[in-house]
Amino acid sequence: MAEIEEGRSGAWLSGFLAWLVPGAGHVWQGRWGRGLLLGGVVWAMFVIGVWGFGGRLFDPLNDGASNALERVYGLFDLGMGALYVLGWATGIGFVDRAELSTYEYGNAFLMVGGLLNYLVMLDAFDLGVGRKA
Amino acid sequence: MIHFLAMVLLAACVSLVFGVIGRATTSEQWRYGLRVFVEFVGVGLGLAWLLYWIP
Numbered sequence: 001m002a003e004i005e006e007g008r009s010g011a012w013l014s015g016f017l018a019w020l021v022p023g024a025g026h027v028w029q030g031r032w033g034r035g036l037l038l039g040g041v042v043w044a045m046f047v048i049g050v051w052g053f054g055g056r057l058f059d060p061l062n063d064g065a066s067n068a069l070e071r072v073y074g075l076f077d078l079g080m081g082a083l084y085v086l087g088w089a090t091g092i093g094f095v096d097r098a099e100l101s102t103y104e105y106g107n108a109f110l111m112v113g114g115l116l117n118y119l120v121m122l123d124a125f126d127l128g129v130g131r132k133a
Numbered sequence: 134m135i136h137f138l139a140m141v142l143l144a145a146c147v148s149l150v151f152g153v154i155g156r157a158t159t160s161e162q163w164r165y166g167l168r169v170f171v172e173f174v175g176v177g178l179g180l181a182w183l184l185y186w187i188p
Contacts, residue, residue, distance in 0.1 A: 034153060037149070037153060038150060038153060038154070041146050041149050041150055042150075044146065045146055048142070053139070101135075102135065102139070105135075105136070105139040108139075108143065109139075109143060109146075112143060112146070112147065113146075116146070116147065116150045119150065119154060120150065120154065123154040132157070133157065
């Protein structure tokens with residue numbers, strides 16, 4: 001019984017780590033290849049989204065948002081965990097550069113990257129509780 | 134052109150993650166990832182073609 005509880009808490013921790021630093025949840029479980037691959041994709045999407053295409057991150061709590069959908073976009077972006085928090089703290093990625101022709105592509109990369117990291121997080125949790133081998 | 138390249142890049146990222154987390158064995162992961170990639174790009178091109186005819 002204690003082993004099951006330990007396994008569950010480990011799964012929650014790996015899920016949280018996977019959200020916080022993309023790929024870290026799998027690495028913490030010892031699945032280095034899977035962690036580096038999945039985390040690498042999310043990190044790459046962040047870099048491509050912000051610096052490659054000039055997209056921006058949205059704030060889900062922004063009361064002054066001109067479009068209510070921006071709050072939903074913010075929830076998507078939030079899936080990138082520490083990358084989002086770091087961007088919020090430093091201002092990186094929160095600059096609106098709508099004048100760029102690739103701005104919307106960048107936004108799509110950031111939102112999809114966040115959503116993919118939610119899936120990666122669930123994958124780390126499922127592996128932790130033994131639902132997946 | 135850059136729009137198409139961006140879509141292919143996005144499709145590659147999504148299909149890579151879907152392939153790895155969606156199937157168990159390596160060969161199944163490759164097959165599933167490739168299928169998602171082809172469907173992603175194919176549906177994108179199909180929709181682009183359809184929208185071309187809408188003024």
